[in-house]
Amino acid sequence: MNNRRDFIKKIAAAGALASAGSLALPASLNAAEKKGKVSLNISLQDGLTPGKSLNEKFDYMEKLGVTGVELGGGKLASRVKEISDALKNRNIKVSAICAGFNGWLLADDPAEKQKCIDSSKEILAAAGELGAIGMVLVPAFNSQKSYPHTMETRTRLVADLKELGEYAVRHKTAIILEPLNRGEAFYLRQVADAASICRDVNSPGITCMGDFWHMTHEETSDRGAFISAGKYLSHVHIASRKRRLMPGEDGDADNYIDGFKGLKELGYKGYVSFECGTQGDREKTVSAAVALLREQWKKA
Amino acid sequence: MNNRRDFIKKIAAAGALASAGSLALPASLNAAEKKGKVSLNISLQDGLTPGKSLNEKFDYMEKLGVTGVELGGGKLASRVKEISDALKNRNIKVSAICAGFNGWLLADDPAEKQKCIDSSKEILAAAGELGAIGMVLVPAFNSQKSYPHTMETRTRLVADLKELGEYAVRHKTAIILEPLNRGEAFYLRQVADAASICRDVNSPGITCMGDFWHMTHEETSDRGAFISAGKYLSHVHIASRKRRLMPGEDGDADNYIDGFKGLKELGYKGYVSFECGTQGDREKTVSAAVALLREQWKKA
Numbered sequence: 093m094n095n096r097r098d099f100i101k102k103i104a105a106a107g108a109l110a111s112a113g114s115l116a117l118p119a120s121l122n123a124a125e126k127k128g129k130v131s132l133n134i135s136l137q138d139g140l141t142p143g144k145s146l147n148e149k150f151d152y153m154e155k156l157g158v159t160g161v162e163l164g165g166g167k168l169a170s171r172v173k174e175i176s177d178a179l180k181n182r183n184i185k186v187s188a189i190c191a192g193f194n195g196w197l198l199a200d201d202p203a204e205k206q207k208c209i210d211s212s213k214e215i216l217a218a219a220g221e222l223g224a225i226g227m228v229l230v231p232a233f234n235s236q237k238s239y240p241h242t243m244e245t246r247t248r249l250v251a252d253l254k255e256l257g258e259y260a261v262r263h264k265t266a267i268i269l270e271p272l273n274r275g276e277a278f279y280l281r282q283v284a285d286a287a288s289i290c291r292d293v294n295s296p297g298i299t300c301m302g303d304f305w306h307m308t309h310e311e312t313s314d315r316g317a318f319i320s321a322g323k324y325l326s327h328v329h330i331a332s333r334k335r336r337l338m339p340g341e342d343g344d345a346d347n348y349i350d351g352f353k354g355l356k357e358l359g360y361k362g363y364v365s366f367e368c369g370t371q372g373d374r375e376k377t378v379s380a381a382v383a384l385l386r387e388q389w390k391k392a
Numbered sequence: 393m394n395n396r397r398d399f400i401k402k403i404a405a406a407g408a409l410a411s412a413g414s415l416a417l418p419a420s421l422n423a424a425e426k427k428g429k430v431s432l433n434i435s436l437q438d439g440l441t442p443g444k445s446l447n448e449k450f451d452y453m454e455k456l457g458v459t460g461v462e463l464g465g466g467k468l469a470s471r472v473k474e475i476s477d478a479l480k481n482r483n484i485k486v487s488a489i490c491a492g493f494n495g496w497l498l499a500d501d502p503a504e505k506q507k508c509i510d511s512s513k514e515i516l517a518a519a520g521e522l523g524a525i526g527m528v529l530v531p532a533f534n535s536q537k538s539y540p541h542t543m544e545t546r547t548r549l550v551a552d553l554k555e556l557g558e559y560a561v562r563h564k565t566a567i568i569l570e571p572l573n574r575g576e577a578f579y580l581r582q583v584a585d586a587a588s589i590c591r592d593v594n595s596p597g598i599t600c601m602g603d604f605w606h607m608t609h610e611e612t613s614d615r616g617a618f619i620s621a622g623k624y625l626s627h628v629h630i631a632s633r634k635r636r637l638m639p640g641e642d643g644d645a646d647n648y649i650d651g652f653k654g655l656k657e658l659g660y661k662g663y664v665s666f667e668c669g670t671q672g673d674r675e676k677t678v679s680a681a682v683a684l685l686r687e688q689w690k691k692a
Contacts (some may be wrong), residue, residue, distance in 0.1 A: 234543075239542035241580045243534075278543045284584040284620065287612040312587040313620045318615030392417065 135160025135187035137367035165192020220263030257297030303329035314351030331368030352392030435460025435487035465492020477624030505542035520563030557597030603629035631668030654692030
């Protein structure tokens with residue numbers, strides 16, 4: 093299609109975007125070498141982990157060889173000492189901080205946007221103290237009144253993320269953009285789109301993730317999605333693929349091998365973190381799910 | 393993120409989308425076997441091919457071993473005999489028909505939408521007679537006043553494509569959705585999104601394509617994009633990556649190897665079709681570009 097003169101002129105004038113595409117990304121060429129060396133790092137959200145206290149939960153994780161814990165962002169700053177103490181002398185790290193901020197970034201009400209920025213910064217600072225990879229952020233849920241889905245809105249989002257990204261970098265952590273399924277957040281549904289936002293922001297403080305649950309509904313290829321995420325991929329969520337329970341609770345539908353192949357090809361060093369419910373005995377379903385993922389990782 | 397009860401209920405009730413994702417797609421497992429066997433089928437748009445008549449253009453193509461010609465859709469029905477005659481006893485087929493329809497599918501003016509449907513059907517019928525893979529369609533350019541980018545609009549688009557897809561199937565051809573860069577068409581920018589529309593329509597008459605020119609600006613990974621397109625990928629456009637000239641005219645920027653890897657992994661059987669200008673002697677720049685692509689295909 094050829095209605096493109098103005099765009100070409102803009103691009104040529106800026107000297108920008110030249111040979112963008114994937115040339116700078118990792119993987120592909122030496123994928124085979126990388127593949128064998130990539131280990132599966134499992135993380136559990138604290139809320140879904142059996143145990144009455146953080147210490148009991150961490151004991152359970154250690155028994156399973158789980159090395160990451162994902163925590164909610166609510167009042168995180170006040171919990172830094174408690175969490176750090178409970179993690180002392182353990183082989184468990186904080187993987188990601190799951191949201192917890194107020195307001196939303198795409199809000200057409202400036203007060204709601206500012207709330208999001210301010211509360212995200214507070215969480216990012218605590219996330220940094222805890223050594224977390226980053227804080228998961230959804231730009232807007234469907235129920236949150238936002239600017240329309242236009243190029244102008246995207247440009248505004250990129251600028252706001254630039255600010256948050258720079259703040260995150262100063263605190264040695266990152267924002268993790270999470271695409272959701274259309275039923276929750278039509279604005280950002282696909283991993284490749286999240287990655288392209290990361291590229292446009294161009295800050296190490298802005299990264300993205302894929303959640304197998306949402307990907308089941310929005311992606312045509314788990315592997316393609318992760319390859320597109322490339323160097324911007326910092327986190328992964330997992331759940332069963334029909335009802336968002338523990339992986340395995342939906343039987344044969346819970347096949348993650350294609351996506352795991354993609355992660356291996358990327359040399360992915362982050363966590364695969366559980367975000368899901370269960371309909372069984374939690375002690376058993378979590379450990380069965382961990383075993384299933386390890387088995388599928390080997391096959392990938 | 394957890395605001396999802398309603399969505400889960402809807403999904404569970406419909407029994408739909410279960411284990412969607414990429415499980416049904418080809419490639420991945422036996423990619424290595426496929427890779428060696430996939431040949432590069434080059435196509436040229438007639439307008440950019442040297443020669444004063446169709447016959448001269450086809451002679452030129454044959455000298456280069458080019459096996460596909462991409463034609464504009466304007467007045468195609470009246471040209472079927474002329475084109476078929478010129479193709480007789482040649483090793484050249486019509487690859488795709490590039491647009492040529494009136495109106496646009498996302499128009500909020502029903503008359504414009506109907507024009508698009510009616511004129512597309514006319515072109516699809518002729519495309520079928522010519523044995524073309526399909527007709528390239530952009531749902532809306534930025535300059536074309538359309539419904540807002542919401543879930544409702546997408547649902548409407550999917551329904552309209554269903555109608556066009558069924559018509560295309562009856563004529564043994566297809567619609568080929570083309571994502572463009574944001575400067576031309578913000579609505580559909582990424583190959584993975586085009587593929588997800590194809591999945592939602594679920595008609596063999598609705599397929600998608602990737603254009604390396606647009607992908608340079610919108611994709612973080614050419615390979616990831618093609619893998620996401622998977623079985624829905626029916627066509628590919630190519631151009632130089634800085635100025636949309638013949639591949640090679642932008643020097644080292646014109647690297648397509650990563651994307652070609654993806655096409656090989658898919659066992660892609662369609663064409664890689666030139667859509668671009670030139671700033672050199674057309675006779676030479678086209679043939680140099682064809683040679684470059686063959687060289688890069690071997691390396692992929």
